[in-house]
Amino acid sequence: MAAKDWQKLCAERKEQQLQSIPKEWLIQTPPESQGNVLDVPETCGLLTDRELEITNTVDVDALLGKLALGEWSSVEVTTAFYKRAIIAQQVTNCLTEIFVEQALARARVVDEHLKQTGKTIGPLHGLPISLKDQFSMKGKDTIMGYAGWIGKPAEQDCVLVEMLYDLGAVPFVRTNVPQTLMWGETYNHVFGRTTNPYNRYMTPGGSSGGEGALVAMRGSPLGVGTDIGGSVRIPSVFCGLYGLRPSYERLPYQGAMNSQLGQESISSVLGPMTVTPAGVRRFTRAIIDAKPWNRDPLAVRKPWNQREYELEEHGHGIGMCFAIMWDNDVVKPHPPLIRAMEITKAALEAAGHKVIDWIPHRHLEIYQNTERIFGADGGHDFRADCELSGEPLIQTMSPTEDAHEYALDQPLAKVLLGEPEHISAFKLWQLHKEKRDLRKSHLDYWEATKAVTGTGRPVDAIINPAVASIACPHGTNSDAFYTTMCNSLDLTTYAFPVTFADKELDVKPPPHQFRNHEDEAIYHLYDAEIFHGLPVGLQLIGRTLEEEGVIAMTELVDRALKAHKVA
Template sequence: MPVNTVHIATFIAVHIFGRYYSSASHSTLIVMAQLQTSWRTLCEQKRATQRESISKEWTIPVPSLREHPNVLDVPNSCGLLTERELAITETTDIDVILEKLRTAEWSSYEVTKAFYKRAIVAHQVTNCLTEIFVDRALERAKHLDDVLAKTGKVVGPLHGLPVSLKDQFTIKGLETTMGYASGIGKYADKDCVIVEILYACGAVPFVRTNVPQTLMWGETFNNVFGRTLNPYNRSLTPGGSSGGEGALIAMRGSPLGVGTDIGGSVRIPSAFCGLYTIRPSYARLPYYGVANSLQGQESISSVLGPMANSLSGVKTFLTSIIGQKPWRLDPMVVPKPWSEQEWDLSEHGGVGGQLCFAVMWDNGVVRPHSPLVRAMKMVKEALEKAGHKVIDWECHRHLEIYKNAELIFAADGNHDYLSECAKSGEPLITTMVPSEEEETSEGYAYEPPYMLCRDLAGHPPVHRNAYELWQLHNEKRELRKSHLDHWEKTVERTGTGRPVDAIISPAVAYAAVPHGLNTDSFYTTLCNVLDYTTSAFPVTHVDPELDRPHEPHEFYNDEDKYIYKLYNTDLFAGCPVGLQLIGRMLEEEAVLRMTYIVDDALKKLKESSH
């Protein structure tokens, strides 16, 4: 019998509220009713404040979802941005923007304003923003312009560049709701470390972006700000939990964004929205001061990662942040400067040498849809034409790793989520499927099979004591060692004298799906458990002519069966198809360089086919 598997994100969905209400006293029910009114009012007031922060001059007519599902062209067609502002915001190479800022060809003020206007347009059609602080950001930009004019020198490597941030990154004087009503009215008294460093680098933080309640969904919806939509097709999800960043950057509303990843939260939105990103290892980038769910859970740590429309954005972010020696501000960061030697692939035969990639066609938990298989075949062909070797990856103990991750994430028996909701009386969101009132549910009329939090045996999660959690830690350590040995043994098959240099796999088993139906995250969570540095990159788009549904197969489990039935060629048409490149722990430089190699090989393959 195949083992049923559960999407990591479903840990936030619980079924114990009914039991709690039924046992509550009459007075408790009255208090809870008052709290319900209170949290709804708080959310309405917060949304009203957000609307007031948008200049009426920057509002546009919002096209209907039914008539205009794809809104990528709206910034160009709405008439709000000038030709110069469109030229600025259409520039995806971060190094080009920084050079123009450095030489004062573009001022930080005009660049920030241009991206602000485009971000506001993106927000009106996808609902991607949370905090909008125009005056503050423009004042910062003007200050940077003044410094450059007076001294002839830039403030830092990101001088004048607008940067968007997921709604976890605390900024002094701003609220950090993090998808909870309880966060409304709580203002940060200081910046988190990454924001401190961004200021030191000369960047201009200018917006914060939407997240799901609890952060533990591969979707983006909460009771405070509502649902974020995918600009490629607004009836589909942009992913999560960094879905606001995904939608914003796909709309070119930000040149560079910062998200977080505990189970795929920068890679899933990047795959669904056609972006580049990297999930670094636990201790490479500073996380201190960032708001989070499951605070204190360090068995599988959340990490931050950049998201951009170009690899240059990812590299520039990494070199800039690491160049500021973040270990001097965050005690958890490993004191490892950026290594040009590792960037030159010193552990992988050197630049220009033959690499050996392994393709994970299937993770043994769920089979990917046909567009993902075609994307992997494209990468294989591109790499082989570039002179590299490509072999098949043999999966190793995946279900055991999956189960270990599930039990770790649910070890508190949902106490964290429930206690945070209890502060305001807000209910815990137990499904991401849109309500009947939302105009986003076209195409499907059913829910995923795993909407209540269950373990692999089908039981609700239970609170685990310290000793039980320690045993999970022991198991995780043994699984990591076993996987390392398995990887090392690939030296017998590569022909390069080295083990496999990197693994190519789906980031998700499908392209963007209708809201509420994203259940797959193990392709990404595997890397979080093993702490493998992993990038994500766009490959192609769903083509109804090329991406016919697969024939029915023997399903691994109920989720595999559900995902197989989910595929609808016409609904997914035109959606981005992204993959991930998996390296070893703390291999940020090498993983990024190998992603460049894959990306260049793909571009040459596409050029040769035209």
């Protein structure tokens, strides 16, 4: 296609999206100069008092309880969240697919089942759930940020969508992603840029950035993202959410679209994103209890283990030992993150737990191995998908106007490794072997902490930043190795909010001895005034396939933080 053809294709698809919004749901949007738009759903006048009550009920357990009892119908809950999602779309540009009538028709089926039988369809009965634009739905495009994927509707639902229907849920919107998915921000030529509702000058992260912005706006009670290098956790910490990165194949990915399909050394995984921990637990258990291994041949045959959730292997949650990784020896975190780790340490110690320092182990080697695996095809996959329409491959997330002076178009991986090289199968196998050896080395290192914990066990979990920065200006989020390390080592990881940046408390320190150009750029990026008021989150790292334990440990940390703040 000629350049004008792909641009016309994108413009037509964007107009189609606009036409799918009910006209009565359009609002008077705030000026672009208004950064924080979190209060727009409360002030724009579109939502009724009851719809505000419904959408402000952030605890998924509470929502499901009212739906199960018929106190709120699925139709009214879905309508309320749909209206709020459309508000979020108008101020943050977070959505891709909008299908109001189909979602409400599904909600009516759910309500009728409860009315006729007196029973719920399943554990997610009536709950509206938003999905990242990777999860195929029959009859709908899965565009995934590529112009060349427009007009290619899916022939069937992916396994996750099939299971959500069987569990009683109401899939109701899909959300924006970056072209190629391999960015910690969210922008593509088809739907444009998604912004952070806490400050629209900032990115919501990526690649599940549409989910991050939507859930932060309370436009969805529970979103599902994917994570191959931090794509659930980065938007979660940037938008003040809880988000789980499970281990490879614990949750069903079959039938979902992806970049680099066939690359299975570092697998992409799906995970929930919510405003409270209850949603993460409820979703994860519901999917596992439904035996996804009977639908997805790669799904791990491991039922929900309640003993793991009760922390049987971690002293039943009493007198545990956590390790804090203050720095990964590659990029130094910004001051709000240092303070968040200090807060978390104090909260855990006040709750009777021990906290020690985690010394990074071979992190730069893991980073280089990971990036070489991701780049093993020399970028062929990305270029081929762009060539379908003739659109250019996006080289930067930085805006063409009002760009931040510290935009990082040359991430550390490119500096260390150069342009991606299309390597032979044999060379790729050597990278896989190296990765396996690094995993074994890291496992042994973790096990050796048994000598210093005082519990008779190795460290129960590691706590550290998910990104070296909190939500940052568009075009500046180049660092992803705090998260990607977990993808490479396949460590179950859970992002959680801690506090908010405070310009009085989070003063910029003097320069340290920079390790690399990215470390230097991220140091200069920090401005206490610009970052003031943004969410600050961390991640808790557990072992491979330890979803139940990691969920329980993060809930324990969350309770300790809340108790510490009250005290």
